[in-house]
Structures are given as C-alpha cells and as structure tokens.
Amino acid sequence: xxxxxxxxxxxxxxxxxxxxxxxxxxxxxxxxxxxxxxxxxxxxxxxxxxxxxxxxxxxxxxxxxxxxxxxxxxxxxxxxxxxxxxxxxxxxxxxxxxxxxxxxxxxxxxxxxxxxxxxxxxxxxxxxxxxxxxxxxxxxxxxxxxxxxxxxxxxxxxxxxxxxxxxxxxxxxxxxxxxxxxxxxxxxxxxxxxxxxxxxxxxxxxxxxxxxxxxxxx
Numbered sequence: 001x002x003x004x005x006x007x008x009x010x011x012x013x014x015x016x017x018x019x020x021x022x023x024x025x026x027x028x029x030x031x032x033x034x035x036x037x038x039x040x041x042x043x044x045x046x047x048x049x050x051x052x053x054x055x056x057x058x059x060x061x062x063x064x065x066x067x068x069x070x071x072x073x074x075x076x077x078x079x080x081x082x083x084x085x086x087x088x089x090x091x092x093x094x095x096x097x098x099x100x101x102x103x104x105x106x107x108x109x110x111x112x113x114x115x116x117x118x119x120x121x122x123x124x125x126x127x128x129x130x131x132x133x134x135x136x137x138x139x140x141x142x143x144x145x146x147x148x149x150x151x152x153x154x155x156x157x158x159x160x161x162x163x164x165x166x167x168x169x170x171x172x173x174x175x176x177x178x179x180x181x182x183x184x185x186x187x188x189x190x191x192x193x194x195x196x197x198x199x200x201x202x203x204x205x206x207x208x209x210x211x212x213x214x215x216x217x218x
Contacts, residue, residue, distance in 0.1 A: 001089040004082075013060050014089050016082035018115035035062035039177070039212040043149070044070070046175045046206050046216050051146035054174075056104055056135065056161055057154040059083060061090040068094035071149070075140050079103040079130055079154075080113045100140050103132040106160045134164030147172035156183030159193050169201055173217040176203065181211045 003009075006017025011029060015021070021029070029035065040063055053067040058076035060083060068074045074097040078084040084101035091097045103111045112127030135141055147168065152158050158178050162169075169176070178198070180191050194213075198204075203215040 001092065004085075007086065013062065013065075014086040015060055016080070016086050016115070018080075018082055034066065036212065039209050040066055042207050042209050042212070043151070043175065043177045043214045046214055047149050048175075049146070049148045051148050052144045052172075053149040053151075054135075054141060054144075054147060055151045055153075057152065058087055058099075060086045063151060064091055064097060065094065067149070068097040072096060073144065074098070075100060075138075075144070077102065077104060077135075077138070079111070080115065081130065082115075098140060100138060101130075102138065103130050104135050104138075104154060104161045104164060105132045105157060106134060106164045108133050108137070135161060136165055136167040141168055144172075147174045149176075150174045151177040153177070153179040156181065156186045156189075158184065159189040159197065160187065162194070162197055166201070175206075176215045178213050178215065179211050180213055 004017065008015055010021055050071050052073045053071040054075045055064050055067060056077050058064045058078045061076060064074055064076035068091060076087055076091060076097060077100045078087050079102065081101060084099055088099045091099060103113060109132045110128045110130060111132045112129040152161050154161050158180065178194055180194055184190060198215050202218050204218050205213060206216040207214040
C-alpha cells in the first residue's frame with residue numbers, strides 16, 4: 001500500500017483525499033469502538049450462522065473489517081473508485097474478504113459517483129463514470145455458497161439495491177440491515193416503500209437503532 005496524494009489515516013483506516021472527517025464526527029468516533037459499533041452489534045445479535053456476509057456501500061471498511069473477523073467469506077462493495085482503493089488497503093490483512101468496485105441498483109448502466117462536500121460518503125447520479133448493475137448480477141455474489149448477513153447502506157438508493165437483489169435474498173434469506181434516511185427521497189423512494197418491500201419478501205423488523213433497521217425472515 002502506497003498512499004496517494006491527500007489520502008489520510010484515521011483510527012487505523014485509510015480514507016480518500018476527497019473526504020473530510022469533521023470535528024463532530026471525529027469526536028463521536030473517539031467515543032466509539034468503531035463507526036456505529038452499537039448498530040453493528042445489534043445486527044450481529046440476529047445472525048445464526050457465519051458463512052457469508054455482503055456489505056453494499058462498504059465505504060472504507062468500517063464494518064467490513066469487523067465482518068471479516070466473524071464470517072468465513074465477506075464481499076465488500078463500494079462504488080467510489082478512490083474509496084474502494086482505500087477499502088482494499090484496509091481489508092488487505094483479511095484474506096477472506098474481497099472488494100468489488102461498482103455501483104448497485106436495479107438496472108445496468110453507468111453512473112457518476114461524487115464525494116459529499118465537507119464530510120464522508122458519496123452520491124450517485126446518472127453519468128458515464130462507474131459501472132452499475134443489480135446485486136444479483138455481481139459474479140462474486142452469485143459465487144457465494146451461503147449468505148447469512150446483508151447490509152445495504154447506499155445513501156438513498158436502498159430500495160433500488162434491494163429490488164436488484166431479490167434473487168439473492170430469496171435464495172439465501174440472510175439477516176438484512178437497511179439504513180433508512182431522508183436521502184431515499186432523492187431517488188424517488190420512501191421508508192414505507194422499504195417496509196412494504198421487506199414485508200412482501202417475507203421479512204419482519206427484528207430490531208432498530210434508527211436509522212439502522214434489522215430485518216429477519218419470518
């Protein structure tokens with residue numbers, strides 16, 4: 001790993017130059033085991049088997065690194081190229097984890113991925129920068145023999161990602177964390193759309209530490 005210009009490290013994780021950890025976030029991270037650790041442990045309490053995990057919107061690997069310490073196989077998916085580079089470096093010590101750099105959605109196409117100004121995270125808009133595909137079409141997902149946990153945190157595109165993952169969900173019936181925020185509206189969805197989708201797929205709410213909702217198969 002050779003850091004690029006502006007790439008920086010915070011609490012053992014590399015971040016791309018395009019992002020910034022605000023004072024408020026840094027203060028909160030100093031009080032946490034890792035980013036949103038309480039939400040992570042809340043979700044893990046619902047998991048019964050530890051064969052495979054997938055994180056959609058893995059960012060730099062705050063959760064993927066923890067997943068790799070528990071599951072036999074982890075697939076971390078991140079759309080932003082610079083962030084995916086740091087994610088790969090952060091997971092290098094975990095040979096059971098692989099990084100897939102692509103955007104997830106309902107359709108095939110290409111999108112532009114831009115960093116959110118003044119903070120961490122990214123935003124997806126129509127463009128010609130990064131490949132977009134349904135989760136069901138990602139070869140590394142199709143190759144998984146078992147999937148026991150799925151996290152979807154994609155800054156407003158959660159409904160589209162879930163709709164593009166129906167085959168995977170119905171095949172494996174994993175525990176699912178969905179992050180539900182106001183950003184859903186930016187992509188024409190509502191929280192009710194998420195809840196309705198999960199209900200139709202035979203899932204119920206098992207726990208919630210908002211905005212992280214944990215669903216399990218009925």
